[in-house]
Amino acid sequence: MSMNSFGRLLRMTTWGESHGPALGAVLDGCPPGLELSEGNIQPFLDARRPGQSKYTTQRQEPDAVRILSGVFEGRTTGTPIALTIENVDQRSKDYSDVAKAYRPGHADYAYDAKYGFRDYRGGGRSSARETAARVAAGAVARLIIPEIAITAWVAEIGGDTVDPANFDSDEIGRNPFFCPDADAAARWANLVDDARLAGSSLGAVVECAATGVPAGWGAPIYAKLDADLAAGCMGINAVKGVEIGDGFAAARLTGEGNADPMRPGADGPQFLANHAGGIAGGISTGQPLRLRVAFKPTSSILTPVETIGRDGAATDIRTKGRHDPCVGIRGVPVVEAMVALVLADHKLLHRGQCG
Numbered sequence: 001m002s003m004n005s006f007g008r009l010l011r012m013t014t015w016g017e018s019h020g021p022a023l024g025a026v027l028d029g030c031p032p033g034l035e036l037s038e039g040n041i042q043p044f045l046d047a048r049r050p051g052q053s054k055y056t057t058q059r060q061e062p063d064a065v066r067i068l069s070g071v072f073e074g075r076t077t078g079t080p081i082a083l084t085i086e087n088v089d090q091r092s093k094d095y096s097d098v099a100k101a102y103r104p105g106h107a108d109y110a111y112d113a114k115y116g117f118r119d120y121r122g123g124g125r126s127s128a129r130e131t132a133a134r135v136a137a138g139a140v141a142r143l144i145i146p147e148i149a150i151t152a153w154v155a156e157i158g159g160d161t162v163d164p165a166n167f168d169s170d171e172i173g174r175n176p177f178f179c180p181d182a183d184a185a186a187r188w189a190n191l192v193d194d195a196r197l198a199g200s201s202l203g204a205v206v207e208c209a210a211t212g213v214p215a216g217w218g219a220p221i222y223a224k225l226d227a228d229l230a231a232g233c234m235g236i237n238a239v240k241g242v243e244i245g246d247g248f249a250a251a252r253l254t255g256e257g258n259a260d261p262m263r264p265g266a267d268g269p270q271f272l273a274n275h276a277g278g279i280a281g282g283i284s285t286g287q288p289l290r291l292r293v294a295f296k297p298t299s300s301i302l303t304p305v306e307t308i309g310r311d312g313a314a315t316d317i318r319t320k321g322r323h324d325p326c327v328g329i330r331g332v333p334v335v336e337a338m339v340a341l342v343l344a345d346h347k348l349l350h351r352g353q354c355g
Contacts, residue, residue: 018127032078105299138337199302204328215286224282245277295328
């Protein structure tokens with residue numbers, strides 16, 4: 001039984017562990033004839049790459065991707081595309097204590113309970129290192145949906161949120177936090193650094209918008225576009241919540257307050273609001289897709305935490321090594337990748353049913 005694959009017509013399977021020799025993805029179902037090289041993929045991996053500032057893990061990985069199959073003379077062939085990324089800066093000795101006791105909040109105990117043993121080196125498959133493979137596959141998925149622009153950003157760190165009035169999309173690439181608000185980015189520099197120096201960590205909320213999605217993608221009941229977006233993002237390591245549109249805030253509105261009124265427009269309906277996040281009944285409406293993804297604080301921290309060892313005895317654990325003080329920061333390109341994979345899959349599904 002394999003649970004390492006995602007998607008229907010466009011199907012991604014990831015492989016590899018945090019401290020193994022390499023990790024990667026196999027992407028099956030990609031249409032033939034698309035221009036594809038490592039140069040189409042590398043910029044997205046570079047955005048996610050660790051060690052680029054003191055606000056992320058100092059593990060030094062070049063994350064250089066190689067295409068092993070599925071491309072001939074610069075174009076996709078329609079056969080499985082195999083992508084590989086070498087691990088070059090593992091320090092497994094940092095996890096000697098993790099081998100003996102479980103990190104609270106991490107998957108250590110759950111993996112042990114399920115399989116009877118676990119790869120404690122960096123968490124194995126439960127490490128956020130696995131998401132590099134998703135980013136590589138998501139870069140290929142973007143080639144299937146060139147009509148769609150996908151942009152994600154960090155909207156909140158440690159409970160400190162951006163000011164919507166200060167939103168500047170150009171600012172996202174100017175600071176190490178993927179933050180669209182320069183004032184918030186300045187505050188976060190101190191906030192994250194204080195957590196890092198204290199041996200602790202912070203959570204974050206990533207928002208994502210996809211524009212250019214036409215009306216009609218998705219399907220009722222069991223292939224809802226919003227359900228697949230939620231599943232794709234909930235599957236990201238460290239994610240604990242996903243909201244589409246207004247999300248939980250919609251539960252506090254009235255019917256008329258939650259409605260997205262329509263008026264006649266030149267090319268179809270003109271919407272006066274977008275509480276639904278661009279999806280109604282599981283099908284896209286043509287409005288921008290909007291979602292929010294909540295990342296928990298990193299579980300690997302230097303602050304001692306009560307736990308138990310593999311022998312069941314009480315103990316404390318502090319996790320040595322190099323870890324993100326806020327894993328949600330590098331979650332931005334991962335969220336974009338999963339949104340791209342879902343939308344590319346639904347484009348192919350829609351074409352298959354409706355022509």
